[in-house]
Amino acid sequence: MPSAMPEYEVYALRYAHAAQSSIRTFLLPPNPHDSPAPMDFYVWAIRSDKHTIVVDTGFNEAVGRRRRPEWKILQPPDAALKKIGIDAATTGDVVISHLDWDHSGNTALFPKAKLHVQDAEVAFRTGRYMTHPFFSQRAEIDDVLATVRNVYAGKVQFHDGTGEIAPGVTVHLVGGHTAGMQVVRVPTARGWVVLASDAAHYWDNLRKRHPFPIVLDIGKMLEGFRVMEQLADGPDHIIPGHDPEVLQRFPAVTGAPDIVRLDRPPAS
Numbered sequence: 585m586p587s588a589m590p591e592y593e594v595y596a597l598r599y600a601h602a603a604q605s606s607i608r609t610f611l612l613p614p615n616p617h618d619s620p621a622p623m624d625f626y627v628w629a630i631r632s633d634k635h636t637i638v639v640d641t642g643f644n645e646a647v648g649r650r651r652r653p654e655w656k657i658l659q660p661p662d663a664a665l666k667k668i669g670i671d672a673a674t675t676g677d678v679v680i681s682h683l684d685w686d687h688s689g690n691t692a693l694f695p696k697a698k699l700h701v702q703d704a705e706v707a708f709r710t711g712r713y714m715t716h717p718f719f720s721q722r723a724e725i726d727d728v729l730a731t732v733r734n735v736y737a738g739k740v741q742f743h744d745g746t747g748e749i750a751p752g753v754t755v756h757l758v759g760g761h762t763a764g765m766q767v768v769r770v771p772t773a774r775g776w777v778v779l780a781s782d783a784a785h786y787w788d789n790l791r792k793r794h795p796f797p798i799v800l801d802i803g804k805m806l807e808g809f810r811v812m813e814q815l816a817d818g819p820d821h822i823i824p825g826h827d828p829e830v831l832q833r834f835p836a837v838t839g840a841p842d843i844v845r846l847d848r849p850p851a852s
Contacts, residue, residue, distance in 0.1 A: 589752045589771045593631045594779070594846040595837070596823065596830050597664040599642050600625035602655040621786075623826045625686060627661045628779050628846075629670055630770050635750040636670055637677045638697070639768055639779055644689035647724055651685070658842060662693045667840045677749055681781035681825075682762040683709045683731065685724040691734065699734055702757050703744045705764020706731065708800075713763075722762075722798065756815060758783050760805025761798065767812055772847035775817030779846075781825040783808045790822060820850050 602623045628639035642661040649657075662672035678697040680688050682705055691699065709728050714720040734740050741747075743766070745757045752771040759765050761782045768779040783805070784790040790809050799805050816822045823830060823846055833851050834844035 590632055590634075591773045592635075592753065592770050592847065593629075594770050594772055594777055595629040595631075595668055596626045596834070596844050596846055597629065597661065597668070598624050598626050598831060598842040599659050599661050599664050600648065600655055600657045601828075602652065622828050623785075624828045624831065625655075625826065626830070627664065628768075628781075628823075629665060629668065630750075630753060630768070631668075631670070632750075635677070635753070636675055637679060637749055637753060638665065638670070638672070638675050638694070639679045640681050640687045640781060641678060641690040641694065643686040644724070644727075647685060647689055660693075661690055664840075664843065667843060668837060679749060679755060679766070679768055680705075680731070681767070681779075681783075682765045683728060684722045684762065684782065685727060687781065688727045688731065689724060691727070691730050697739070699731065699740045700743060700747070700749055700755060701731065701740060702755075702764035702766050703742050704757065704759070705762060705766070706735070706742070708763035713800075719800070756811065758804065758808030758811050760801055760803075760808045761796065762800055765808070767808075767815070769815045770847075774847060774849055775821055776815060777846055778812050778816040778822045780812055780822055783812060784822065784824045786824050786827040787819075787822075787829060790824065791819065 627642050630637040672693040675694050675697050678694050679700045743755055747755050754769045755766045757766050765783050767783050770777045785796045789796050795805050812822050835848050837843040
């Protein structure tokens with residue numbers, strides 16, 4: 585990393601949890617269907633003395649209770665952000681990794697934010713693939729419409745591939761899980777960290793090249809694993825989107841066990 589590059593704090597903030605089995609976790613055999621594979625739900629925050637960026641906005645609580653009432657909602661994302669001194673109402677930049685319902689709800693909590701999305705993602709969510717329930721059921725129409733309204737309101741920054749959000753903080757199109765799936769690369773004190781979101785739900789999806797079963801393009805998902813490894817400074821610098829081990833491996837914020845520092849070294 586260049587010496588002049590700024591270094592950012594990076595946080596994972598858990599706001600919900602689901603108990604489920606690994607049949608929902610891996611596409612390829614062997615798939616131990618009866619083994620537990622719990623899933624955590626996060627938003628992420630990137631901060632320096634000059635910039636604050638939120639990555640993803642989670643799912644709306646009412647939508648979550650309608651869709652998956654068995655999932656445990658721990659706290660609203662804006663309440664989690666408040667615990668580390670971030671006010672959703674005044675946040676200036678929000679990266680939406682993709683428009684699945686559990687990552688793109690709650691944008692109304694960020695009224696002053698510029699939303700950063702990929703061209704390919706908005707085209708995907710408003711195009712012919714949405715005539716297939718396999719794809720359309722992954723999104724909430726109200727969340728997609730909110731994104732379109734923000735486009736018309738001048739509050740969306742589109743990216744076509746790689747784009748810079750703040751000095752050193754970049755987004756990168758990888759596709760795979762969705763057409764416009766993007767990851768975020770951040771310079772930190774421990775090196776380049778990549779926030780994978782659903783480009784890799786779990787570390788095992790990435791490290792074992794064992795894709796998550798909800799996918800648009802398996803080839804692009806697998807190539808996305810390679811891209812993230814090239815962008816990050818090591819395997820522990822790629823942060824998966826739903827893995828409970830994130831909370832176990834990284835140091836927690838004092839008084840907030842559901843929030844961990846990703847710019848600090850993980851436990852061995």
